[in-house]
Amino acid sequence: MIYDVIIVGGSAAGISAGIYLARQRINFLLICEKLGGDLPNLTVVQNYPGISDISGIDLSENFKKHLQGYNSEIKEGISVKDIIVQDNHFLLKSLEQNQEVLYEAKSVIIATGSKPRELNVEGEVEYLHKGLSYCAICDGPFFNNKCVAIIGGGNSANYAAMSLMNIASEIFILTDLDDLVGEKTVIEYLKKSPKVKIIPRVKIGKIKGEKFVTGLEYIDIKYGIDQILDVDGIFIYIGMEPNSDVFDILEKNEKKEIKIDKTGKTSVPGIFAAGDVADTPYKQIAIAVGSGAIAALSAVNYLGQNDQSH
Amino acid sequence: MKIKIFSSPTCPWCQVAKDFFKDHGLEFEAIDLTEDPEALEEVIEKTGQMGVPVIKIDDEYIVDFDKKFLLKKLNLKE
Numbered sequence: 001m002i003y004d005v006i007i008v009g010g011s012a013a014g015i016s017a018g019i020y021l022a023r024q025r026i027n028f029l030l031i032c033e034k035l036g037g038d039l040p041n042l043t044v045v046q047n048y049p050g051i052s053d054i055s056g057i058d059l060s061e062n063f064k065k066h067l068q069g070y071n072s073e074i075k076e077g078i079s080v081k082d083i084i085v086q087d088n089h090f091l092l093k094s095l096e097q098n099q100e101v102l103y104e105a106k107s108v109i110i111a112t113g114s115k116p117r118e119l120n121v122e123g124e125v126e127y128l129h130k131g132l133s134y135c136a137i138c139d140g141p142f143f144n145n146k147c148v149a150i151i152g153g154g155n156s157a158n159y160a161a162m163s164l165m166n167i168a169s170e171i172f173i174l175t176d177l178d179d180l181v182g183e184k185t186v187i188e189y190l191k192k193s194p195k196v197k198i199i200p201r202v203k204i205g206k207i208k209g210e211k212f213v214t215g216l217e218y219i220d221i222k223y224g225i226d227q228i229l230d231v232d233g234i235f236i237y238i239g240m241e242p243n244s245d246v247f248d249i250l251e252k253n254e255k256k257e258i259k260i261d262k263t264g265k266t267s268v269p270g271i272f273a274a275g276d277v278a279d280t281p282y283k284q285i286a287i288a289v290g291s292g293a294i295a296a297l298s299a300v301n302y303l304g305q306n307d308q309s310h
Numbered sequence: 311m312k313i314k315i316f317s318s319p320t321c322p323w324c325q326v327a328k329d330f331f332k333d334h335g336l337e338f339e340a341i342d343l344t345e346d347p348e349a350l351e352e353v354i355e356k357t358g359q360m361g362v363p364v365i366k367i368d369d370e371y372i373v374d375f376d377k378k379f380l381l382k383k384l385n386l387k388e
Contacts, residue, residue: 034377040322040323040325040326041322041323042322043320043322055322056322057322057325057326076377076378077377077378129359129360129361129373130358130359130360131360133360133361137320137321137322138318138320138321138322138323138324138361138362139318139321139360139361139362140318140320141318141319141320141321141343141344141362142318142343142350142354142360142362144344163320211358212360233360
């Protein structure tokens with residue numbers, strides 16, 4: 001089966017692209033690891049036009065139901081390992097139950113989003129879910145009356161600290177910056193709390209533990225002094241990075257985001273990108289939805305120019 | 311078949327997991343780990359980790375919500 005379009009990714013941008021393609025009656029397939037992506041991880045969304053207040057779970061469900069209403073072909077649990085250009089077609093390679101599977105399409109929309117950036121220090125992989133987490137709202141309750149550290153000094157780190165305020169006994173926020181950055185009201189609240197201690201200008205060296213996390217080692221950048229902090233839990237919030245590793249045939253910027261023009265075109269004709277994986281400046285649901293629509297319409301346009309049957 | 315879902319009140323994937331079982335008409339016992347220290351110890355001891363949701367089906371503990379895995383394990387359709 002050769003699809004007209006394959007969408008890779010099932011979050012806001014991918015679903016939006018799917019809805020636009022479905023309404024154009026384009027023969028398409030959406031493949032993704034999880035339909036809805038990481039939208040359910042958002043506690044609340046209050047900036048999506050027309051919906052003043054909604055949980056990430058409910059918004060994700062609404063998006064999914066809208067797309068599924070068009071009887072679209074969707075395959076979940078699939079991660080693309082490679083993309084190959086063959087004549088005017090594209091082959092997407094995935095590994096399913098240890099078997100290599102190929103999907104073929106005339107055009108591709110990449111909407112694989114982004115993932116939390118890792119620290120890349122010793123102990124990070126070993127202690128994941130053993131006291132180390134990238135999701136404070138998910139795993140925070142395990143640290144009732146315990147001492148925790150948050151790595152990062154931006155909005156997401158600050159919000160993570162807020163979510164742990166009524167759970168943890170003590171919260172350390174460690175950042176490589178001179179001070180916390182982000183929404184002023186949140187920062188002021190954190191600084192007033194006797195539970196919170198901010199440790200600026202640090203570089204994390206190692207996550208320590210036995211069966212579970214027992215602490216971390218860091219370097220005070222200003223004075224070059226090695227320090228040890230004993231904590232029961234560590235939450236990492238040092239930003240996001242695009243899920244673009246397997247798309248090496250495409251031009252990317254220094255952040256590894258796929259370069260696109262204003263129509264969603266990448267450096268390879270026939271391949272479009274949308275949402276957080278692309279080099280659009282602001283990572284927002286509304287922007288991902290819009291860029292998914294642009295990519296879909298551009299793909300339709302591309303098919304029309306390259307195939308007289310459309 | 312006895313199903314338990316160990317969760318926390320703010321964990322989004324716990325809610326997704328509960329909805330999954332509800333949608334398929336499967337009864338389950340929901341356990342809030344923030345209010346049940348014994349269950350919390352049980353989860354840590356049996357799974358060796360501190361992430362939720364944890365789904366217990368009979369004697370098997372399943373960490374995280376994996377829809378595809380559960381559909382196959384329970385012989386369900388989407």
